[in-house]
Amino acid sequence: MTSPQPSSRILRIIDASFNRISEGLRFLEEIARFVLDDAELTERLKSLRHDVIRSDASFQAQLLQSRDSAVDVGIDIEVAGEEKGKELPILLVANARRVQESLRTLEELSKLPDIPARFDSQKFMHARFALYTIEKELMSLLLSQGEKGGK
Secondary structure (H helix, E strand, O other): OOOOOOOHHHHHHHHHHHHHHHHHHHHHHHHHHHHOOOHHHHHHHHHHHHHHHOOOHHHHHHHHHHOOHHHOOOOOOOOOOOOOOOOHHHHHHHHHHHHHHHHHHHHHHOOOOOOOOOOOHHHHHHHHHHHHHHHHHHHHHHHHHHHOOOO
């Protein structure tokens, strides 16, 4: 007997969340690497990104099969305040929050009975809390660098 499979709608949420996590962590990693020149934070963010988004090929195939960007009702929704002209600290916070929210989404979805057991809610919770700390460190370094006039 096979275990139940998640619906394509749930898989779409998981796929979108993984994409947001990967993109947001990459942005934070680039700040740590190229703006702050901080090898340790860069490595922590890269490791976090790879640890969180790693999954087996069959699950990745399921996610890709469920993806339907062409009919995504949220693709053209714009929110006031998303305009250009933001400063780097604001972008840092926005990307960190995007990742944290997506980690929380995966944490909750992993509790559904039709989600494979290897999809561990604790892993997503620990990653979210690790990112809270990293976000604080990044912001502190970015603001102190700004006070020194940048590099």
